Amino acid sequence: MAITAELETEVLDKVPTGILIGGTWRDASEGDTLDVEDPATGQILKTIASASREDGVAALDAAVAAQENWAKTPARERGEILRRAFELVTERADEFALLMTLEMGKPFAEAKGEVTYGAEFLRWFSEEAVRTSGRYSTSPDGKSRLLVNKKPVGPCLLITPWNFPLAMATRKIAPAIAAGCTMVLKPATLTPLTSLLFAAVLEEAGLPAGVLNIIQTKNAGKVTGPLIKDDRLRKLSFTGSTEVGRSLLADASEKVLRTSMELGGNAPFLVFEDADIDAAVQGAMLAKLRNMGEACTAANRFIVHESVADEFASRFAEKMRALQTARGTEEHSTVGPLIDQKSRDKVHSLVSDALEDGAKCVLGGKPVEGKGYFYEPTILTDVPAGSRILQQEIFGPVAPIVRFSTEDEAVALANNTEYGLVAYVFTRDLNRGLRMGERLDTGMLGLNAGVVSNAAAPFGGVKQSGLGREGGSEGIEEYLYTQYVGIADPTAS
Numbered sequence: 080m081a082i083t084a085e086l087e088t089e090v091l092d093k094v095p096t097g098i099l100i101g102g103t104w105r106d107a108s109e110g111d112t113l114d115v116e117d118p119a120t121g122q123i124l125k126t127i128a129s130a131s132r133e134d135g136v137a138a139l140d141a142a143v144a145a146q147e148n149w150a151k152t153p154a155r156e157r158g159e160i161l162r163r164a165f166e167l168v169t170e171r172a173d174e175f176a177l178l179m180t181l182e183m184g185k186p187f188a189e190a191k192g193e194v195t196y197g198a199e200f201l202r203w204f205s206e207e208a209v210r211t212s213g214r215y216s217t218s219p220d221g222k223s224r225l226l227v228n229k230k231p232v233g234p235c236l237l238i239t240p241w242n243f244p245l246a247m248a249t250r251k252i253a254p255a256i257a258a259g260c261t262m263v264l265k266p267a268t269l270t271p272l273t274s275l276l277f278a279a280v281l282e283e284a285g286l287p288a289g290v291l292n293i294i295q296t297k298n299a300g301k302v303t304g305p306l307i308k309d310d311r312l313r314k315l316s317f318t319g320s321t322e323v324g325r326s327l328l329a330d331a332s333e334k335v336l337r338t339s340m341e342l343g344g345n346a347p348f349l350v351f352e353d354a355d356i357d358a359a360v361q362g363a364m365l366a367k368l369r370n371m372g373e374a375c376t377a378a379n380r381f382i383v384h385e386s387v388a389d390e391f392a393s394r395f396a397e398k399m400r401a402l403q404t405a406r407g408t409e410e411h412s413t414v415g416p417l418i419d420q421k422s423r424d425k426v427h428s429l430v431s432d433a434l435e436d437g438a439k440c441v442l443g444g445k446p447v448e449g450k451g452y453f454y455e456p457t458i459l460t461d462v463p464a465g466s467r468i469l470q471q472e473i474f475g476p477v478a479p480i481v482r483f484s485t486e487d488e489a490v491a492l493a494n495n496t497e498y499g500l501v502a503y504v505f506t507r508d509l510n511r512g513l514r515m516g517e518r519l520d521t522g523m524l525g526l527n528a529g530v531v532s533n534a535a536a537p538f539g540g541v542k543q544s545g546l547g548r549e550g551g552s553e554g555i556e557e558y559l560y561t562q563y564v565g566i567a568d569p570t571a572s
């Protein structure tokens with residue numbers, strides 16, 4: 080698709096500029112606004128309302144008011160709204176993709192991939208909505224009947240990050256709708272436009288007023304803080320950094336609020352001596368370059384057997400060298416800009432420190448000069464253990480490679496992190512692959528696969544990568560609670 084300036088304006092014009100409360104789009108109560116920037120040019124794309132503290136409370140009021148009727152709405156009806164939303168998003172895939180490219184920076188083709196992935200949560204949970212049945216049984220002593228039922232948890236606060244503007248929203252909104260929960264969504268300040276357009280699509284699909292309320296804001300803590308301490312809120316679902324997640328968990332403890340936390344990662348990518356190196360390089364490209372490396376699942380440490388490390392590094396570098404860094408709207412773009420100056424500075428400081436520690440730079444290694452926040456696809460080899468780049472989320476197109484000689488050493492290196500989201504393992508030995516699943520402390524494992532994200536699978540981490548799962552049949556459980564009714568049977572002897 081040829082992307083013209085007119086097309087960009089057309090898509091941006093479709094995005095509502097207000098906050099959404101109780102089915103009404105309106106300005107923020109204090110008239111405050113926020114600017115959304117194009118990270119490829121630094122230019123302002125759109126100015127939209129920025130919610131105040133009062134707006135946050137009004138959004139929760141609306142969610143609370145809508146909860147009872149929404150919970151009573153038949154599951155089939157809720158599922159059909161999701162199904163219609165799936166069809167509308169799919170029909171308008173180009174529009175959503177272009178909007179994400181503009182506000183987040185990813186190349187258009189990748190943004191189309193996110194539309195498919197994000198829409199799949201709508202389809203998946205439209206099917207799960209009608210499959211939340213409980214059970215009926217007789218107690219072991221025969222004196223009572225046990226009725227176990229699943230009920231919606233109630234009004235939820237959903238907080239999403241900037242890196243997958245559509246999928247991170249649908250991964251929470253779709254199961255909440257399916258379960259019968261109402262919501263207040265606070266999208267990331269850097270990329271709120273996709274959520275606003277998606278909310279308009281949900282209205283078109285028939286979502287009743289008040290079920291989804293949106294409060295984009297420049298003052299995240301100030302606006303969401305009072306909601307987390309409000310007795311009427313029943314659930315917090317957060318996707319973002321471990322640092323912010325940790326502080327939200329502390330806040331949530333005051334009311335013993337139910338939480339789901341999808342936090343940061345530091346994924347190891349293990350290549351064993353028996354791996355198919357072509358497949359490993361292809362997997363590495365996906366695991367490292369998807370979203371310019373700005374993904375919680377991004378391979379952060381390449382741990383490669385010493386016998387294949389040089390071959391892997393040179394073939395990986397060959398593929399990376401062919402990438403084209405350009406604004407995501409350009410047809411030839413395969414690597415877009417990083418989200419902002421702060422992120423690019425952080426990536427560069429990690430690279431600089433690794434080089435000072437003694438790493439060798441095989442490719443790239445610096446910011447791209449000119450407009451936008453581009454960074455060169457980079458490969459570092461011989462990165463010493465203890466280097467900061469092996470401990471922190473890089474969130475950029477930078478691949479540090481370290482060598483290992485034994486399986487025990489590889490496992491020790493891989494597990495040497497406070498994170499536990501995902502690991503990737505490349506080996507032709509199935510036994511070894513399964514053993515790695517047993518030995519690696521992560522919530523997910525890509526076995527000879529560079530991508531694990533799938534709406535039908537339980538996504539989530541262990542250790543400081545989070546609590547709970549999104550997607551799969553587990554995803555809807557996060558928005559349900561179990562109620563048990565004990566029924567005495569007076570006729571039982």
Ligand code: NAP
Binds near residue numbers: 324
């Ligand atoms: P972030 O800085 O933690 O922000 C995430 C969200 O939290 C944003 O909406 C942000 O609002 C909001 N926020 C920040 N401080 C807050 C506070 N004190 N109270 C309430 N809300 C607050 O993370 P990010 O930079 O957007 O996203 C990148 C991080 O997300 C990475 O660590 C990545 O690994 C993680 N992530 C994890 C997953 C997963 O599934 N595990 C998926 C995607 C991303 P503002 O935008 O206004 O700051």
